[in-house]
Amino acid sequence: MPRTQRNDNFIDKSFTVMADIILKILPANKKAKAAFVYYRDGMSAQAEGEYAEALENYEEALTLEEDPYDRSYILYNIGLIHASNGEHERALDYYHQAIEYNPRLPQAFNNVAVIYHYQGEKAIESGEKEKGEALLDKAAEYWKQAIRLAPNNYIEAQNWLKTSGRSQIDVFF
Template identity: 85%
Template sequence: MPRTQRNDNFIDKSFTVMADIILKILPANKKAKEAFVYYRDGMSAQADGEYAEALDNYYEALKLEEDPYDRSYVLYNIGLIHASNGEHDRALEYYYQAIELNPRHPSAFNNIAVIYHYLGEKAKEADKSEEAEAFYDKAAEYWKQAIQQAPNNYIEAQNWLKTTGRSQMDVFF
């Protein structure tokens, strides 16, 4: 049984009904609509912490989805799952693929920066200051790109960039 038929709370049921209506009136081909159903089920499973099921749905969506913009969001969500599982290298791969398809994806740039910052913190804890600085520099570059695209977001990143001297940009909001 598809996940969307198992949802038992009002919000999920409402979202499913609305998504089904949109799918019926949307001028998209059958393949694109099927890809969306897998994507929607993947998001639902991900929200429930059912990461294996979410990944299965996202991989099916990737097989069907042809639109680069939509594919970028599927790839981004796969990256989120890998990041939440501590699989940083795999997460980075998917975030990079998402950006390749959609270079205006500030969340992907932000998440790449977050991973590099985390790796910098781990290197710093291990007394590897050169390595830490290299990771921090990478984090700074990706945060700058995220902030350029979404200037009112990532306030903590903006503050970190300023306080570490990695950016002379003014806060944009």
């Protein structure tokens, strides 16, 4: 049974109804509309923790979606799933692809920084100080980009940049 027929949650059901109405009136071709249906179903499955189903829907959406902006969000969501599964290298690959399609996606920059920061801390803990510091420097660069795009977000990252000496800027916003 398609996910659109299984939603028992009122909010999910409302979103589905609204999305279906928008799809009917949206001046888009059939391929774009089909891509949106797969994307919507992927988001719904992801919200319910059904990651395998979400990935299947996102992969199908990617085969249909041509718009770079929309592709960036599909790739970003695939990255989220891989990151939540601890597959950091795969997540980084998808986040980087999302950034290529949409260089104004601060959450992708932030998530790349979070992974690099985590990897840097782990490297330092295991005695690889030089490698760890290099990863922390990479994290800093990605956080700076995220903050430039969304200056009122990522306050913890702003504090870390300042306290770690990786940024000379006092206030980003």
